[in-house]
Amino acid sequence: xxxxxxxxxxxxxxxxxxxxxxxxxxxxxxxxxxxxxxxxxxxxxxxxxxxxxxxxxxxxxxxxxxxxxxxxxxxxxxxxxxxxxxxxxxxxxxxxxxxxxxxxxxxxxxxxxxxxxxxxxxxxxxxxxxxxxxxxxxxxxxxxxxxxxxxxxxxxxxxxxxxxxxxxxxxxxxxxxxxxxxxxxxxxxxxxxxxxxxxxxxxxxxxxxx
Amino acid sequence: xxxxxxxxxxxxxxxxxxxxxxxxxxxxxxxxxxxxxxxxxxxxxxxxxxxxxxxxxxxxxxxxxxxxxxxxxxxxxxxxxxxxxxxxxxxxxxxxxxxxxxxxxxxxxxxxxxxxxxxxxxxxxxxxxxxxxxxxxxxxxxxxxxxxxxxxxxxxxxxxxxxxxxxxxxxxxxxxxxxxxxxxxxxxxxxxxxxxxxxxxxxxxxxxxx
DNA sequence: GCAAAGACAGACAGATCTGTCTATATCGCC
DNA sequence: GGCGATATAGACAGATCTGTCTGTCTTTGC
Numbered sequence: 001x002x003x004x005x006x007x008x009x010x011x012x013x014x015x016x017x018x019x020x021x022x023x024x025x026x027x028x029x030x031x032x033x034x035x036x037x038x039x040x041x042x043x044x045x046x047x048x049x050x051x052x053x054x055x056x057x058x059x060x061x062x063x064x065x066x067x068x069x070x071x072x073x074x075x076x077x078x079x080x081x082x083x084x085x086x087x088x089x090x091x092x093x094x095x096x097x098x099x100x101x102x103x104x105x106x107x108x109x110x111x112x113x114x115x116x117x118x119x120x121x122x123x124x125x126x127x128x129x130x131x132x133x134x135x136x137x138x139x140x141x142x143x144x145x146x147x148x149x150x151x152x153x154x155x156x157x158x159x160x161x162x163x164x165x166x167x168x169x170x171x172x173x174x175x176x177x178x179x180x181x182x183x184x185x186x187x188x189x190x191x192x193x194x195x196x197x198x199x200x201x202x203x204x205x206x207x208x209x210x
Numbered sequence: 211x212x213x214x215x216x217x218x219x220x221x222x223x224x225x226x227x228x229x230x231x232x233x234x235x236x237x238x239x240x241x242x243x244x245x246x247x248x249x250x251x252x253x254x255x256x257x258x259x260x261x262x263x264x265x266x267x268x269x270x271x272x273x274x275x276x277x278x279x280x281x282x283x284x285x286x287x288x289x290x291x292x293x294x295x296x297x298x299x300x301x302x303x304x305x306x307x308x309x310x311x312x313x314x315x316x317x318x319x320x321x322x323x324x325x326x327x328x329x330x331x332x333x334x335x336x337x338x339x340x341x342x343x344x345x346x347x348x349x350x351x352x353x354x355x356x357x358x359x360x361x362x363x364x365x366x367x368x369x370x371x372x373x374x375x376x377x378x379x380x381x382x383x384x385x386x387x388x389x390x391x392x393x394x395x396x397x398x399x400x401x402x403x404x405x406x407x408x409x410x411x412x413x414x415x416x417x418x419x420x
Numbered sequence: 421g422c423a424a425a426g427a428c429a430g431a432c433a434g435a436t437c438t439g440t441c442t443a444t445a446t447c448g449c450c
Numbered sequence: 451g452g453c454g455a456t457a458t459a460g461a462c463a464g465a466t467c468t469g470t471c472t473g474t475c476t477t478t479g480c
Binding site for chain 1 (some may be wrong): 213239244245246249276324325326329330334335336338352354356371372373376377380381382383384385386387390391392394396397400401403404407408411412
């Protein structure tokens with residue numbers, strides 16, 4: 001919870017108006033996301049955030065700690081966006097799920113879009129890496145997303161809810177990967193439609209909903 | 211075409227029976243896939259492949275060249291598997307598409323499975339990296355997959371084939387990401403079913419096929 | 421059996437990485 | 451206005467990275 005507050009306003013303020021810790025985190029976040037974690041050294045983060053090395057190590061005891069903090073930040077922002085989108089009042093249960101794809105459309109069109117930080121994290125810090133903090137953060141993200149989708153699928157009372165959860169999750173992650181690889185403007189809409197068909201098709205095989 | 215031949219038998223022979231070039235490539239391939247490219251240094255590849263440093267640099271002028279070769283290898287093996295699966299005689303056009311998900315089920319269950327090398331490649335060598343060979347190989351992979359799926363969708367004569375291609379591609383990539391993140395044994399089957407529903411649902415909206 | 425080509429072992433250079441340390445400057449607060 | 455906390459600048463250590471170079475050994479073809 002302090003986790004969320006500490007990142008407040010990170011997106012809007014100019015860099016030099018931020019306190020050192022936030023300046024470091026924002027700089028690192030941008031660089032890690034654009035170039036990958038292993039491609040960006042501490043020295044570069046320090047130089048671009050205009051901070052002294054000792055200041056950096058006072059706030060972040062190690063690079064791994066900074067990476068974990070970066071991922072927690074991305075996770076918090078992303079889940080907040082998802083919850084805003086899916087919890088809008090007046091939506092049916094089905095519309096809440098489809099709202100995820102509507103929320104993806106904007107990011108997909110941004111030139112700064114570089115895919116999912118956690119898929120990238122999995123690529124750089126797989127199961128054999130020795131950075132438990134980082135891996136735990138990545139695992140928590142995927143688990144959190146699964147729980148969110150499961151909570152949205154449950155009110156539909158589908159005959160095989162866990163299958164629908166897998167399908168929706170695959171569509172979400174797949175569309176993010178494809179957006180990164182191809183930048184097709186139809187992506188979000190096509191996958192929204194796919195999700196709709198899946199839900200309605202599953203409903204057809206025998207269950208009440210609303 | 212020489213590209214494919216040069217990797218022949220790389221998967222089966224014991225390491226020390228291979229010629230130096232193949233030994234290097236197999237060692238690098240395993241290490242890159244398990245630990246990520248940036249986490250594995252040339253020295254480690256040389257040590258584990260039991261080769262001299264000069265021998266390495268004779269066969270691969272740089273690490274980037276080795277990485278590109280590694281990705282071309284993975285691409286060739288993967289497309290060969292896909293073509294074997296989808297071109298089986300006696301399959302309908304729809305079954306050819308679903309055969310992709312059947313082909314994925316085996317790899318998903320392998321403990322050595324670590325996701326898609328090209329998604330991981332995109333994570334480590336994004337658009338701002340200065341390794342054109344590597345990036346071109348990654349781009350070619352995604353383009354090749356798109357073309358393969360498009361060629362399988364086309365005979366279905368769907369009303370919106372490009373939309374179906376996007377949806378199928380997203381399901382494929384999404385299931386690969388999810389398999390890496392969660393290892394749910396239902397993944398391939400659930401997404402196969404999703405693809406089937408999508409195709410049949412799209413057909414329903416007005417077109418002949420077979 | 422011998423010459424030529426290729427592989428081996430390992431030192432070396434130069435860059436870069438994470439993390440530590442010292443010494444100086446600046447800022448907030450009473 | 452002065453004090454304590456915090457930030458700055460930058461040298462430094464030790465490890466590790468890619469790529470080069472020098473020799474010696476092994477294999478292979480004739």
